[in-house]
Amino acid sequence: ALREFVDRFGVPVFTTLNGKGVLSEVGTDLPRVVGSKGDTPANEYIGGCEVVLYAGSKMGDKSTNQYAWPSPGQFLVRIDHDPEIEDADPEHGCLLREDVADGLKLLSDALGEWSYAGPRPSAGTAGDWSKTGTASLVATVNAELSDRDVCVGEASVASGWFGALLRLAPPQRLITPRGTGSLGYAIPASVGAAVARPDATVWTLVGDGGLTMSVGELETIARLGLDVKITVLDNGRLNLIDQHAIHRHGAAAVSRDFHRIDWPALCASIGLPVMACDDPDRDAPEIASFFSRRGPAVLVLDTSVDEVSPDMAIAIRKVH
Structure with missing residues (x-):
């Protein structure tokens, strides 16, 4: 229903982190993620719109960029059948208390022959995150994804990287804990995804902080031989928390005295194939070859504490 609506009226479309992959993101001028786990150009475009349509989103803090919209000058059209949502002020919005598919059909009937003729997002515009390192790794994942693969992002910066840079096409899926849920989510979720789709490869991005939890x-992944490809962002820190401490509170980093874990040795002791890398741009062919074999594999990516993820770039920009 959403695809038909977008095709019929030519409306620029974006998704939230949890809505990622509902429409194909492969190609150019296609859906990008908005909010705290999206990217700055998408957020700026939404901020300049006169009318914003939210279909099925609960419009929490992450999907509205910390409630940056609807702004006072925007008209909000919202489709949701949640009985707890309050009716909209008619001067500032309209609530269609419907299932999303039914609501889009009603809206299509009302719009008739109308078509969108306003400005469109700038094609190819990127945010101000670090363009090497983890960004290169996600580009490798994009190139290796196949039809029914599932991607799992840990809370924190892993969800930020996948939200802004991962490119999915249905029925590929992204599973995350809304981007900033409890650490320790990604690895157990990967086990569930691999069991649910045994014909698919599961691509997992997790920080070293989340992996410790x-x-x-x-061991479960190794013992069952699950086809889970894990990339560990290893900087020996809880770096997103450190960056918030520094940029939002003017304080010192809080995790500088953590012991550095030897993840390659630990994974090898469990029986997992493991590869260590400090330059995914340079090693992209080797990484693709390493991940091409069926079964579990762990890439330990040595990342800089100065690397800026897409969500970190948004947070820093808000402060400064």
């Missing part, structure tokens, strides 16, 4: 599930 779910390291036992690596």
Whole structure:
């Protein structure tokens, strides 16, 4: 229903993090993620719109860029059948208390022959995150994805990287804990995804902080031989928390005294194939070859504490 609506009226469309992949993101001028786990150009475009249509989103803090919209001058059209949502002020919005598909059909009937003729997002515009390192790794994942693959992003910066740079086409899926849920989510979720879609490869992006909270599930993945490809962003820190401490509160980093874990040795001791890398741009062919074999594999990516993820770039920009 959403695809038909967008094709009929030519409306620029964006998704939230959890809505990512509902429409194909492969190609140019296609859906991008908005909000705290999206990218700055998408957020700026939404901020300049006169009318914003939200279909099925609960419009929490992450999907509205910390409630940056609807702004006072925007008209909000919202489709949702949640009985707890309050009716909109008719001067500032309209609530269609319907299932999303039914609501889009009603809206299509009302719009008739209308078509969108306003400005469109700038094609190819990128945010101000670090363009090497993890960004290169996600580009490799994009190139290796096949029809029914599932991607799993840990809370924190992993969800930010996948939200802004991962390119999905249905029925590919992204699973995350809304981007900033509890650490330790990604590895157990990867086990579930691999069991649910045994014909698919599961691509998992997890920080070293999140992995310390779910390291036992690596044994499950090894023992069952699940086709889970794990990339560990290893900087020996809880870096998003450190960056918030520095940029939002003017304080010192809070995780500088953490012991550095030897993840390649730990994964090898469990029986997992493991590769260490400090330059995914240079090693992209080797990484693709490493991940091409069926079954589990772990890439330990040595990342800089100065690397800026897409969501970190948004947070820093808000402060400064």
